[in-house]
Amino acid sequence: MSLISAVESDENTGSLTSRAYNNLREDIIEGKLEPGTKLKVEELRKRYGIGASPVREALSLLTSDGLVDRIDQRGFRVAIVSKEDFADILKARCWLEERALRESIKNGDTEWEESVVLAFYRLSREPRSIGSEGAFLTNPDWENLHKTFHQKLIAACGSPILLEFCDRLYDQNVRYRNLAGSASYPRRDSQLEHEHIMQATLDRAEDLAATRLVDHYRQTGKFLEK
Amino acid sequence: MSLISAVESDENTGSLTSRAYNNLREDIIEGKLEPGTKLKVEELRKRYGIGASPVREALSLLTSDGLVDRIDQRGFRVAIVSKEDFADILKARCWLEERALRESIKNGDTEWEESVVLAFYRLSREPRSIGSEGAFLTNPDWENLHKTFHQKLIAACGSPILLEFCDRLYDQNVRYRNLAGSASYPRRDSQLEHEHIMQATLDRAEDLAATRLVDHYRQTGKFLEK
DNA sequence: TTTTACAAAAAAATCGATAAAACTATAGTT
């Protein structure tokens, strides 16, 4: 499921624009593209074997995701990073997700509860790293399951718009994680934190769940000082 | 300042893409373009006297603003509206702006206070309608000053990201207001509400200010049932 | 050495045309 279908759906599905969009997006989030790198249309054109229009369109789309900076008349570049920006992402994330989690706890039904449990279970079974023997190599499956878990927690908040904002912030945050490198990356107690968040959530202990979630984010945030 | 320079900066500045973007954006927010209207590249091309590429790029940008819907392989259309969507905008707006206002009150300095006072004063001096003799015709200057006032209130929240989200929601909300038509539009006590919000804000009465702001939004929201 | 001016090169923005896909209308079939 993971690799092949992912590649297939990326490579064969939809317009060239959306393919370029997905590819670029992934490369930026995964940190393969250095922040600030100039994104020359001509180069990308060659890289993906497509014309200039789809490339520009994809870049325009990425601009609104906060992953690409655009300056009128002088092109696109991979969004630059900064301590301040990261701090802002973290802050905004805490605010929005806290709200979303609280609402989710208020409104969520049984089906929602179960989807949270399931997402947690799946996440718990996936190794975080696929590096052989000690070496850390981020596991894309874990990455997906982790995102899904956090999405499920807040999925019942009742606001598609809020969820979209959270999604965007999540991706930006992952980008910073990836850029920080494997050095600071693996935190061993993260899985336990997930469990505690889930526990409080299922108990409908709003305040406790919110506190734990926000602490969880702050915790991961502390790592990235560079 | 208002008309001429606005026209000038729209018509002569920047790339064709951004000009098309600004024009379309305005037309959609002002409600000149019916929700669901097909946005055919060919038509827009002629309308603005430009090529297909800038048109598509502008449309891509508007997509991420939530003002245009795009369906892969079958083009763009003016974002559809719905009761649910409006309710969501209102809800999300209350959540985000409440947070933003609270933070702003916590962090704002004297300069910020003064900018709020100034924005309020300017708003208070501008008539809401420019329709002659009873007829209601929305005043673009008022519209700008109103937006500025609400921006200033939360400007000191310390999170550019949050401000961007609020901005986007504000615009979407204005769109609904404009679509609802002049019928339901003018609320006479709105100016008084602004004053009360400002008062509580300047007094750093966090809870009170937040309540008033949210009530203010809910109030305007009640009008749009159709 | 720093500044300025200008020409050459590179890149961005845009255009006009073509290929591909989706829609429409029509005619034939059940």
Place this chain on the structure above:
DNA sequence: AACTATAGTTTTATCGATTTTTTTGTAAAA
């Protein structure tokens, strides 16, 4: 009359080439 297949039409998506704008490099002037 309802359904299906198909040819023709419209619209979208994409390309390759052209025009503008920015950047770079070099040499003259201060």
